[in-house]
Amino acid sequence: MTAVVQPDPIELTPRESAQDARRSQILDAARTCFARSGFRGASMQEICLEAKMSPGGLYRYFPSKEAIIEAIAQDERCGAAELVETMRGTGPLLDRMIGCAMGYFAYMRDPGACELMAEISAESLRNSEIGKRFAKIDDSVRDVMREVLTEAIEKGEMPEIADLDATIGVLQAAVDGIALRQIHDADLSLDRVEPLLRRLVAGLLGMKA
Incomplete structure (x- = not known):
């Protein structure tokens, strides 16, 4: 039987890891806001406050509430x-x-x-x-x-x-x-x-x- 060589796992760079963490932070905050205020009631400003991010920082990841x-x-x-x-x-x-x-x-x-x-x-x-x-x-x-x-x-x-x-x-x-x-x-x-x-x-x- 021919041995199958498994590829080495892909390691995220510190920048990629930080971006993934920030993205997850935004989505977790959005889930909290949507559960509390509803999709219609929750604003991008509310999500920013929950995520502890500036609007500019959030918009770099998601351009709109629909994208979130x-x-x-x-x-x-x-x-x-x-x-x-x-x-x-x-x-x-x-x-x-x-x-x-x-x-x-x-x-x-x-x-x-x-x-x-x-x-x-x-x-x-x-x-x-x-x-x-x-x-x-x-x-x-x-x-x-x-x-x-x-x-x-x-x-x-x-x-x-x-x-x-x-x-x-x-x-x-x-x-x-x-x-x-x-x-x-x-x-x-x-x-x-x-x-x-x-x-x-x-x-x-x-x-x-």
Whole structure:
């Protein structure tokens, strides 16, 4: 067998590292402002204050609020893709799906994460361009779920489902609903959610919990 030589990791220069750090600082500040004031209510000045940057410094990275929203959408797409890929693998299907959902719930417990999700959902209904940006995230998650469940059916891991797309929609609605519920119910811990979600998903997929 021929050995494969792995390329050396790419090292960021101090300038690149500083630029990445400043970009992340701006996006984190914007997320906080959007969660607090909404996409419409948050101004570039508010984001500057939250990021502790001058307007000139911020505009070097993002020329507009729309550019910041686009960057957040891209980051969310990358994060969603990384998380949803955990549904693939060789372990029991139910364990993989629950593991993915619990990872999402843990992420949504970060300060402002649920509030930002709620703002994204509301603004997506009012603003078609923002809706299109974040709809891509939802579509990518649905596509992976469809692939994973179709493969599981073909392998005999779960029974045939008459309406797979509707089932996926209900699963997504349940997971998103639980995530948002964390805003109002601080006692809804991950330990309490996990066994209940396992029973719910198993029931929808016709599997044993």
